[in-house]
Amino acid sequence: MSVNLSGSNVLVTGGSGFIGSFLTEKLVSLEANVRVADNFSRGEVSKLDSVQDSIEILPVDLTTQKGCIEATEGIDYVFHLAASVGGIHYIKKENVGGLTPSVLMNQFMLEAARINDVDRFLFASSACVYRQQHDDLNLFSEDQAIPANPHSTYGWAKLLGEIACSAYHTDTDIQTSSVRIFNCYGPRESLDPESSHVIPSLCRKVIEASDGDAIELFGDGSQQRGFIYVTDLVDGMIKALSKKADGNPINLGNSTEVTTIEDLAGMIIEISGKDLSLKYDRSKPTGTDKYACDMTKMESELDWEPSVGLKDGLKRVYRWAEVELDAHQSPIQAEGGQL
Numbered sequence: 221m222s223v224n225l226s227g228s229n230v231l232v233t234g235g236s237g238f239i240g241s242f243l244t245e246k247l248v249s250l251e252a253n254v255r256v257a258d259n260f261s262r263g264e265v266s267k268l269d270s271v272q273d274s275i276e277i278l279p280v281d282l283t284t285q286k287g288c289i290e291a292t293e294g295i296d297y298v299f300h301l302a303a304s305v306g307g308i309h310y311i312k313k314e315n316v317g318g319l320t321p322s323v324l325m326n327q328f329m330l331e332a333a334r335i336n337d338v339d340r341f342l343f344a345s346s347a348c349v350y351r352q353q354h355d356d357l358n359l360f361s362e363d364q365a366i367p368a369n370p371h372s373t374y375g376w377a378k379l380l381g382e383i384a385c386s387a388y389h390t391d392t393d394i395q396t397s398s399v400r401i402f403n404c405y406g407p408r409e410s411l412d413p414e415s416s417h418v419i420p421s422l423c424r425k426v427i428e429a430s431d432g433d434a435i436e437l438f439g440d441g442s443q444q445r446g447f448i449y450v451t452d453l454v455d456g457m458i459k460a461l462s463k464k465a466d467g468n469p470i471n472l473g474n475s476t477e478v479t480t481i482e483d484l485a486g487m488i489i490e491i492s493g494k495d496l497s498l499k500y501d502r503s504k505p506t507g508t509d510k511y512a513c514d515m516t517k518m519e520s521e522l523d524w525e526p527s528v529g530l531k532d533g534l535k536r537v538y539r540w541a542e543v544e545l546d547a548h549q550s551p552i553q554a555e556g557g558q559l
Contacts, residue, residue: 222462222463223297223340223461223462225247225250225251225252225297225458226250226251226252227251227252227253228252228253228296228297229252229253229255229294229295229296229297230247230252230253230254230255230295230296230297230298230299231254231255231256231257231291231292231295231297231298231299232244232247232254232255232256232257232299232301233257233258233282233291233298233299233300233301233302233325233329234257234258234263234300234301234302234303234344235254235256235257235258235263235268235275235301236256236258236260236263236264236265236267236268236277237258237262237263237267237301237302238263238267238404238406238408238409238410238450239301239344239401239404239450239453239454240256240258240263240299240301240302241263241267241268241408242406242408242450242451242453242454243299243301243454243457243458244256244268244271244275245268245270245271246451246454246455246458247458248271248274248275250458253276254271254274254275254276255275255276255277255278255291255295256268256275256276256277256278257278257280257282257287257291257302258277258278258279258280258302259279259280259281259282260279262410265277267408278290278291282302282325282328282329283321283324283325283328284324284328285328285331285332287328288325288328288329288331288332289332289335289336291329291332292329292332292333292335292336292338293336294336295333295336295338296338296339296340297338297339297340297341297342297461298329298333298338298340298341298342299342299344299457299461300325300326300329300341300342300343300344301344302325302329303321303322303325303344303374303377303378304319304320304321304322304374304377319373319374319376319377322374322377322378322381323377323380323381326343326377326380326381326384327384329341330384330385330388330394330396333388333394334388334392334393334394337393338394339394339395340394340395340396340397340461340465341385341388341394341395341396341397342396342397342398342399342457342460342461343381343382343385343396343397343398343399344398344399344401344457345378345379345381345382345398345399345400345401345469346374346375346378346400346401347360347400347401347402347403347471347473347511347513348370348371348372348374348375348378349365349368349370349375349378349379349382349400349469350364350365350370350400350508350511351369351370351371351375351508352364352369353508353509353510356510357444357475357478357510357512358444358508358509358510358511358512359475359512359513359514360471360511360512360513360514361471361514361516361517362400362468362469362470362471362514362517365379365400365469371508378400381398382398382469385397385398385467386398386467386468388467389465389466389467390467395465395467396465396467397460397461397464397465397466397467397468397469397470398468398469398470399456399457399460399464399469399470399471399472400469400470400471400472400473400513401448401453401472401473402446402447402448402471402472402473402474402475402511402512402513403417403418403445403446403447403448403473403511404447404448404449404450404453405417405419405420405447405448405449405450405533405537406449406450406451406533406536406537407450407536407537407540407541408450408540409537411423411424411541411544411545418445418481418484419447419484419488419534419537420537420541422435422484422485422488423488423537423538423541424541424545426485426488426489426492426494426496426538427492427538427541427542427545428545429494429496430494431494431495431496432495432496433496433497434496434497434498434499435485435489435496435497435498435499436498436499436500436501437481437482437485437498437499437500437501438481438501438504439481439500439501439502439504440482440500440502441480441481441482441485441498441500442480442481442482442509443480443481443508443509443510443511444478444479444480444481444509444510444511444512445478445479445480445481445484445511445512446473446474446475446476446477446478446479446511446512446513447474447477447479447530447533448472448473448474448513448526449474449526449528449532449533449536451528452474452526452527452528453472453526455524456472456518456522456524456526457472459522459523459524460472460522463521463522463523464521464522470517470518470521470522471513471514471515471517471518472513472518473512473513473515473518473526474513474515474525474526475512475513475514475515476515476525476526477529477530478512479530482498484534485498486498487530487531487534488534488538491534491535491538492538
């Protein structure tokens with residue numbers, strides 16, 4: 221059954237964050253009545269400036285059942301994005317912090333959705349559920365998450381969320397789906413050196429560098445990734461809510477332009493027009509060597525594929541980061557993370 225979002229009541233948890241703010245804007249453009257539930261520990265209300273007059277903003281603690289019941293009251297569809305999240309440095313050092321808040325939110329949100337008769341529930345999972353290396357390109361397909369062995373408690377929290385979604389789909393009237401997000405990027409991501417992902421991290425390093433400087437990469441730069449631009453991801457999430465309501469997970473990513481971190485840095489340097497070189501710190505964490513999305517199930521079940529090319533997307537992010545850093549001058553030099 222296809223979903224008509226126009227006039228429906230939609231909840232976005234974590235809606236003031238990077239992905240959540242773009243999703244909220246898209247839902248408003250589709251004429252949905254949108255409620256954003258967030259504790260604003262990481263997100264910013266300013267990311268919702270373009271739609272603030274058209275949405276309801278609910279400051280709430282989603283690690284409590286009371287907060288989740290309040291957030292889902294009167295809601296038809298839920299996009300559950302709220303999670304304890306960060307870059308490679310965060311995921312590598314956080315254990316309890318990467319697990320407990322997310323598990324509480326996932327369980328309380330699903331139970332609240334059941335209590336308040338929510339129709340459909342989409343859970344934002346992650347490619348961090350994968351670990352094994354299966355082929356030269358490491359195009360992870362959905363069945364390769366089992367046997368489970370994620371690198372981090374963050375990945376385990378996402379797997380537990382998927383299992384909970386499947387259980388609620390089986391035992392209750394909620395139609396659920398889980399999307400495994402692969403390396404999303406775009407404007408509005410954190411540029412904080414302590415928590416940024418690889419693309420905003422590299423953009424910041426390049427922007428703050430002078431001609432003749434060297435940009436540091438984690439590892440030897442050979443790590444491979446497939447990146448999906450945020451507006452493509454949002455379109456895929458809405459497709460999944462509408463067309464994928466069987467309780468099972470599905471990948472959301474873009475493997476049409478898999479690139480190494482070294483080549484990625486080169487593209488960003490080219491966009492900058494600066495004369496910069498690369499240096500390598502092999503002592504830093506790098507994540508899985510090769511990480512990209514098998515798009516087979518995504519393309520067939522959602523009848524959809526991403527449309528924004530990597531070079532085009534990188535230009536948009538770089539120009540945004542230039543403006544953002546100029547508006548918030550900071551003496552801190554980026555250390556950057558890679559996922």
